[in-house]
Amino acid sequence: MMKFLLPLAAFLVLVVFLAVGLNRDPREVPSPLVGKPAPAFDLPQLVATEKRFAPKDMQGKVWLLNVWASWCVSCRQEHPLLVELGKSGIVPIVGLDYKDQRADGLGWLRQHGDPYVLSAFDGDGRVGIDYGVYGVPETYVIDKAGTIRYKQIGPVTPEALEQKILPLVKELNK
Amino acid sequence: MMRIFLIALALLFGSAAFAKDAAPLAEDEAVEQRLNVIAEELRCLVCQNESLAGSRADLAQDLRREVRKLIKEGKTDAEVKDFMVSRYGDFVLYRPPVKPTTWLLWAGPFVLLIIGVIALIVYLRRRGKVVAQTGTDHLSAEQQQRAAALLSEEDKK
Numbered sequence: 001m002m003k004f005l006l007p008l009a010a011f012l013v014l015v016v017f018l019a020v021g022l023n024r025d026p027r028e029v030p031s032p033l034v035g036k037p038a039p040a041f042d043l044p045q046l047v048a049t050e051k052r053f054a055p056k057d058m059q060g061k062v063w064l065l066n067v068w069a070s071w072c073v074s075c076r077q078e079h080p081l082l083v084e085l086g087k088s089g090i091v092p093i094v095g096l097d098y099k100d101q102r103a104d105g106l107g108w109l110r111q112h113g114d115p116y117v118l119s120a121f122d123g124d125g126r127v128g129i130d131y132g133v134y135g136v137p138e139t140y141v142i143d144k145a146g147t148i149r150y151k152q153i154g155p156v157t158p159e160a161l162e163q164k165i166l167p168l169v170k171e172l173n174k
Numbered sequence: 175m176m177r178i179f180l181i182a183l184a185l186l187f188g189s190a191a192f193a194k195d196a197a198p199l200a201e202d203e204a205v206e207q208r209l210n211v212i213a214e215e216l217r218c219l220v221c222q223n224e225s226l227a228g229s230r231a232d233l234a235q236d237l238r239r240e241v242r243k244l245i246k247e248g249k250t251d252a253e254v255k256d257f258m259v260s261r262y263g264d265f266v267l268y269r270p271p272v273k274p275t276t277w278l279l280w281a282g283p284f285v286l287l288i289i290g291v292i293a294l295i296v297y298l299r300r301r302g303k304v305v306a307q308t309g310t311d312h313l314s315a316e317q318q319q320r321a322a323a324l325l326s327e328e329d330k331k
Binding site for chain 1: 220232236237263265
């Protein structure tokens with residue numbers, strides 16, 4: 001009996017490992033920045049070009065930092081959701097226009113709607129590197145103290161918004 | 175004939191005078207060399223099977239620019255790697271550090287090897303015992319008769 005049970009058990013363990021391994025997305029690299037203070041920066045704004053933005057301007061608020069670009073295809077996928085969220089006023093969304101041309105970024109906002117309280121303009125992508133951005137879009141949930149609490153890699157999906165981001169925002173706002 | 179030869183010669187060397195040495199790829203050879211050594215050890219996050227040195231992705235170019243800047247600032251290799259790890263996690267290192275979360279990764283293959291060797295030893299010992307118990311001397315009279323019958327049948331063919 002043991003003769004059959006042992007290989008069977010080993011096989012089942014292997015199946016479980018492969019099933020878990022194959023169902024994970026290798027593109028989702030866990031960010032070491034979660035739980036750490038959001039890196040400081042000081043950038044010009046995209047729309048109001050004469051004004052600047054620094055993360056400490058949002059201190060005392062729970063907010064989202066959404067990294068986007070006019071050249072980013074999957075940003076279009078999440079954008080209607082962000083526009084809706086922006087309208088609802090549940091949580092302020094700050095945009096970070098990453099490695100973009102100013103005119104293209106402005107055109108994109110005109111065409112698709114602007115859900116952001118403001119967008120910072122990161123033309124050369126330096127701030128993106130500090131935030132560990134490697135695939136736009138990425139979205140960070142930042143708490144009142146300026147700590148990154150969650151990072152969404154890739155487009156914000158309705159599931160991610162309802163199951164992770166909004167409950168987290170609610171909890172952080174308590 | 176001589177004139178043609180001279181013209182040909184003049185053309186040959188004339189054009190050679192215009193040619194220049196290939197421009198160096200970077201102004202500082204030493205920095206580039208260190209950059210390449212470090213970048214070989216780092217993963218490009220866009221094309222995950224490529225190193226930062228080999229990747230032509232946009233982000234890889236930006237990251238090489240950052241690493242180049244850090245090298246010029248006089249940072250050590252470890253500091254450059256820390257810069258990358260603090261942003262992208264241990265995943266960027268092709269040689270992840272040994273720490274509790276990576277123990278399984280580092281020790282896993284050896285643990286499997288040891289389990290395999292133990293299983294092999296156990297199997298061989300058991301088999302040795304079985305073979306020792308059922309050698310030819312231990313055949314019963316009936317079994318020997320059957321064996322002889324089978325063998326003689328074989329001979330007739």
